[in-house]
Amino acid sequence: xxxxxxxxQAINEALDQEMARDPNVIVMGEDIVxxxxxxxxxxxxxxxxxxxxxxxxxxxxxxxxxxxxxSAYIGAAIGAAACGMRPVAELMFLDFMGVCFDQIFNQxxxxxxxxxxxxxxxxxxxxxxxxxxxxxxxxSQMLTPLFVHIPGLxxxxxxxxxxxxxxxxxxxxDNDPVIFCEHKNLYxxxxxxxAESYAIPFGEANVVRDGKHATIVTYGMMVHRAMDAAxxxxxxxxxxxxIDLRTLSPIDWDTVIDSAERTGHVVCVDEANPxxxxxxxxxAMLTQECFKALKGPIQMVTAPHTPVPFSPVLEDLYIPxxxxxxxxxxxxxxx
Amino acid sequence: xxxxxxxxxxxxxxxxSMKEGKVTGWLLEDGSKINPGDAILEVETDKIAGAVEAHExxxxxRRVGQPDTVYxxxxxxxxxxxxxxxxxxxxxxxxxxxxxxxxxxxxxxxPKYEFAETGAGSLRYAxxxxxxxxxxxxxxxxxxLDNWLFNIDALGETATVYALDLPGHGQxxxxxxxxxxxSITEALNAFMDALSIGKAHLVGHSMGGAIALQMAAQxxxxxxxxxxxxxxxxxxxxxSYVDEYVAAQGRKDLKPVLxxxxxxxxxxxxxxxxxxLKYKRLDGVEGLLKSLSQALFAGRKQxxxxxxxxxxxxxxxxxxxxxxxxxxPASHAANLPGAQVHVIEGAGHMxxxxxxxxxxxxxxxxxxxx
Numbered sequence: 001x002x003x004x005x006x007x008x009q010a011i012n013e014a015l016d017q018e019m020a021r022d023p024n025v026i027v028m029g030e031d032i033v034x035x036x037x038x039x040x041x042x043x044x045x046x047x048x049x050x051x052x053x054x055x056x057x058x059x060x061x062x063x064x065x066x067x068x069x070x071s072a073y074i075g076a077a078i079g080a081a082a083c084g085m086r087p088v089a090e091l092m093f094l095d096f097m098g099v100c101f102d103q104i105f106n107q108x109x110x111x112x113x114x115x116x117x118x119x120x121x122x123x124x125x126x127x128x129x130x131x132x133x134x135x136x137x138x139x140s141q142m143l144t145p146l147f148v149h150i151p152g153l154x155x156x157x158x159x160x161x162x163x164x165x166x167x168x169x170x171x172x173x174d175n176d177p178v179i180f181c182e183h184k185n186l187y188x189x190x191x192x193x194x195a196e197s198y199a200i201p202f203g204e205a206n207v208v209r210d211g212k213h214a215t216i217v218t219y220g221m222m223v224h225r226a227m228d229a230a231x232x233x234x235x236x237x238x239x240x241x242x243i244d245l246r247t248l249s250p251i252d253w254d255t256v257i258d259s260a261e262r263t264g265h266v267v268c269v270d271e272a273n274p275x276x277x278x279x280x281x282x283x284a285m286l287t288q289e290c291f292k293a294l295k296g297p298i299q300m301v302t303a304p305h306t307p308v309p310f311s312p313v314l315e316d317l318y319i320p321x322x323x324x325x326x327x328x329x330x331x332x333x334x335x
Numbered sequence: 336x337x338x339x340x341x342x343x344x345x346x347x348x349x350x351x352s353m354k355e356g357k358v359t360g361w362l363l364e365d366g367s368k369i370n371p372g373d374a375i376l377e378v379e380t381d382k383i384a385g386a387v388e389a390h391e392x393x394x395x396x397r398r399v400g401q402p403d404t405v406y407x408x409x410x411x412x413x414x415x416x417x418x419x420x421x422x423x424x425x426x427x428x429x430x431x432x433x434x435x436x437x438x439x440x441x442x443x444x445x446p447k448y449e450f451a452e453t454g455a456g457s458l459r460y461a462x463x464x465x466x467x468x469x470x471x472x473x474x475x476x477x478x479x480l481d482n483w484l485f486n487i488d489a490l491g492e493t494a495t496v497y498a499l500d501l502p503g504h505g506q507x508x509x510x511x512x513x514x515x516x517x518s519i520t521e522a523l524n525a526f527m528d529a530l531s532i533g534k535a536h537l538v539g540h541s542m543g544g545a546i547a548l549q550m551a552a553q554x555x556x557x558x559x560x561x562x563x564x565x566x567x568x569x570x571x572x573x574x575s576y577v578d579e580y581v582a583a584q585g586r587k588d589l590k591p592v593l594x595x596x597x598x599x600x601x602x603x604x605x606x607x608x609x610x611x612l613k614y615k616r617l618d619g620v621e622g623l624l625k626s627l628s629q630a631l632f633a634g635r636k637q638x639x640x641x642x643x644x645x646x647x648x649x650x651x652x653x654x655x656x657x658x659x660x661x662x663x664p665a666s667h668a669a670n671l672p673g674a675q676v677h678v679i680e681g682a683g684h685m686x687x688x689x690x691x692x693x694x695x696x697x698x699x700x701x702x703x704x705x
Contacts, residue, residue, distance in 0.1 A: 001448075001506045002452070002506060081496065164612075166616065194506075194613070194617060196509065196617045196618060196619075197612070197617070197618040198616040198617045198618060199616060199618075200616060201584065201585065203584070204585055207605060208608075210605060254587070
């Protein structure tokens, strides 16, 4: 059966069902059980935003509260994965990934290649991404492009509860390391989600709105901004196709190219900083693959090339708005 | 404003998730005479396009809904009234019409879907109407009870109608021991027992038709009549649809497969494809569909001949086929001596969606004839 639940609940349910299905699935991270891990505090936290709440009681011994040392427990998770477990490590904020880059970039991402396919690293690293949470420059970044750059990593960023559950289940079942990016401002958003388990294959974008005049390519939180922009433009008779990439690596070029060839106008929206972003990547690829089908210059709407401001006023300005996306569509069409 | 001489035509609600629909065009002019069941205008939702049908006789006095405009469910789209009603009263009716809030209405009607706990698992169903006669709608391979969205309310006007999700389908349990025609028919039997449905008019589409026939063979006392729509079980031939449906992994593979279902391929919307993909991706579905298709349709041949098991004791039977059916040939309609047969032009395998009004009228007359 299907019912409306939040993205937070959908992620919790995916972890719950996969731990029940496969005894090799374990979950580790800071405060994911109860902070200190003592009896009296069990399940007190369920992670910094309550995503894993209630799981400890159902899956005794499968949730490990780790010391406050990302480099240690991400390394431990990768090692456990190489030895046959399927760990899901929660890294709280993607911003903290910096201290464990060697474990991720040089170890997890390379094992399969360097050991001739004999070693696999089925680890999932979950982390929060994105601005709008008044959490300042070290807890608000959209660092997806860093991980997309590394061959051997898969990178996922869902925009809603349905996709979050199906993509997290796929991430756990996948035999490669997956960086699973959860936008903090989407945790409360409710969508229709089946109670049963299901997996959404990687590399399949979702066309969330059909349109013939322009294509908006985006992912994560920006899908909702793009939909707002498309709704506003529709009132002016401009119909935008909105593509939610869902997985950034692998990426569904077919769907993007097919849409760009039909509409001829493309706006790439990314909450990341502009240089070497997903928006830049998609723009460059489209220019190479379907230049002749384009009727106007590809537009990019991204955050500015600055840290995320702590001032609420500036932070709101920093995040790409629906208005900025709509203006970019108009700009492409007026060329 | 409760003038019984004036009947509003409103934006219908097809399926649980429908909140609004787009008027794509009127099929009748102002002043047209209307009989119950006539298609009046066409509406498109994100899932499906269809025709809004008249429930009452009268004259189309006013077309309020504008083509290519989106309206919320229950918005006034037009007015039917007797010619004797003056224009001023029609104007007043239109001016005073207030669209009921969709949510309040849903609570009044109770839950749209319920679950029956049976020996064959938890089976989802919908129930409409409260008439003396009982009708059970049985969907086809890979389908679900929402396939009947254009039929269930119309049939519910005169009968008590149940539509179920078969095991492994829709939101019912994704398990079926010994998948095959016999086991899935016993699941239907268990469903009828769980809801204390003693004897019913069975309406089956495709594989659901074969199940209805098998039910008549195994449990004749529970079958009052049969309506078989583009039914399996009436001949050996079947197209490549089932194999391709099971094999399709993504939107691009699935869309051309689903297009085989309709004479008008434009009816296959992105939302329809996405909904089927969401179902196919549930754990357990792929394996169950594979074994079921192997048992029923191995090597693109229908493996069962349930009609032969009836031993000539065919209940009163109506056979309906879409002439352009690409999955099971319409020639099978002639393979059941003693049945009343209607082959409908301009429709494919989903004839009960594409020509809902015609099919609903045929089924209603068939049930009333008992």
